[in-house]
Amino acid sequence: MPELIKHARSREAQAWLKKEIAEQKARYRKIEHEMNVTIAAQRDKWIEAFLERIQTRGYNVHFNMLRKIKPEEIPKRPKRKFKVVF
Amino acid sequence: MARPHIEPFVDRTVPFKKMTLPGFPKGMHYKMLSLDTDTGACSMTVMFESGYALPPGMSYSEMELFVMTGYIEMDGQRHGPGTYICLPAGVSLPAMKMPRGITGLLFYNYGEPSFVESDADHPLAERHKLIKVNAYDDLQWSATNFFPATAPGCMVKILKFDERTQAFTFMYCMTPNFWQDNISYHDCAEEAYHIWGTSWMMQFGELPTGGYFWRPPYINHGAFQCKLGTLAIGRTDSQLYNHFHFNPWTTADENRERAGARMLAWKPDLYKWVATGEHNHPADFEFPHAHFNEKGERIFQHHEGGDLDHKHK
Numbered sequence: 001m002p003e004l005i006k007h008a009r010s011r012e013a014q015a016w017l018k019k020e021i022a023e024q025k026a027r028y029r030k031i032e033h034e035m036n037v038t039i040a041a042q043r044d045k046w047i048e049a050f051l052e053r054i055q056t057r058g059y060n061v062h063f064n065m066l067r068k069i070k071p072e073e074i075p076k077r078p079k080r081k082f083k084v085v086f
Numbered sequence: 087m088a089r090p091h092i093e094p095f096v097d098r099t100v101p102f103k104k105m106t107l108p109g110f111p112k113g114m115h116y117k118m119l120s121l122d123t124d125t126g127a128c129s130m131t132v133m134f135e136s137g138y139a140l141p142p143g144m145s146y147s148e149m150e151l152f153v154m155t156g157y158i159e160m161d162g163q164r165h166g167p168g169t170y171i172c173l174p175a176g177v178s179l180p181a182m183k184m185p186r187g188i189t190g191l192l193f194y195n196y197g198e199p200s201f202v203e204s205d206a207d208h209p210l211a212e213r214h215k216l217i218k219v220n221a222y223d224d225l226q227w228s229a230t231n232f233f234p235a236t237a238p239g240c241m242v243k244i245l246k247f248d249e250r251t252q253a254f255t256f257m258y259c260m261t262p263n264f265w266q267d268n269i270s271y272h273d274c275a276e277e278a279y280h281i282w283g284t285s286w287m288m289q290f291g292e293l294p295t296g297g298y299f300w301r302p303p304y305i306n307h308g309a310f311q312c313k314l315g316t317l318a319i320g321r322t323d324s325q326l327y328n329h330f331h332f333n334p335w336t337t338a339d340e341n342r343e344r345a346g347a348r349m350l351a352w353k354p355d356l357y358k359w360v361a362t363g364e365h366n367h368p369a370d371f372e373f374p375h376a377h378f379n380e381k382g383e384r385i386f387q388h389h390e391g392g393d394l395d396h397k398h399k
Contacts, residue, residue: 002175002176002211004125004148005147005208007197010108013126017126020121020128024092025090027095028092031092032091039291043289043291058267060268063237064237069332084290084305085093086302086305
């Protein structure tokens, strides 16, 4: 089952890959900061609204099956640092 | 696959670059969406200039192409928007022309992009796995058949399904005013590109047209909303299972541990067998040839001989 046929990677391909990896690192850092820092306060509000909706309209268990979550089931935010991009 | 978590990324914010890799004729441009830093496997938005032409040829890696605008002339036929081609490694495609150019998505699944001029298949090529379909015209929408399932209003068209890994490529849509109030994660990596439309996820905000993500396994995503509808392409690297929950603050490690605990509850006998001794290298009697080492050499395993009851010391 050759999903990849064995071949020697050319010098040009090595150089191309190196450049792309460097650019991806920079792209990742920008995204990571934007998601984990810049919009963190906005996301806290979205989470608050979500936790409210699943107690009133319901939580999607499967397809159109909804279950209203009881107040005592609502998770508490842990003290550790919160991030969404890993 | 060693790709970092790229989410969200909008390709409209970056310019096209010229493809300079050997083998590719001039006139191909790309935007890198994500890249496996070990293998060079990658996902790209691509643009081929008007009049672009490719001789008959093959790729060393399995490759998938989805046409968003324009058309390809191949074998005397026009292949327009919605065309999806999955080209197994080493399978030769006939000459192609793009008289007015095209834009599309190009995925190299197991190695860096390559094009080798050839009008014959490589000896190892598996031509029976070649897929050519128009996702817009030839396939109809269906509900997702996962359990538990996404909420009503999210529909799919399956473009490719790998029998061994259950990885699949699919087109999906979300209807206007779609919503799903849960948080999901999967055991597989997941990737998607918005052909048209904007959707929202509680962790990452809005993903517009041209929006993309590559998400490694066990990362929370959702709740979900979509005001006006969305059309997108999605892919996984193995079986997709929706692990739903409603705790926004769990980590990927906690999610993986929960998935393991669930596996123990769902398949206790298999879980125990795999977890015992050295059984974490099971062979599949339907795909025994799938066992290769990093050098591409076949690895023989005692399990293939039917010796399933042996003990490890």
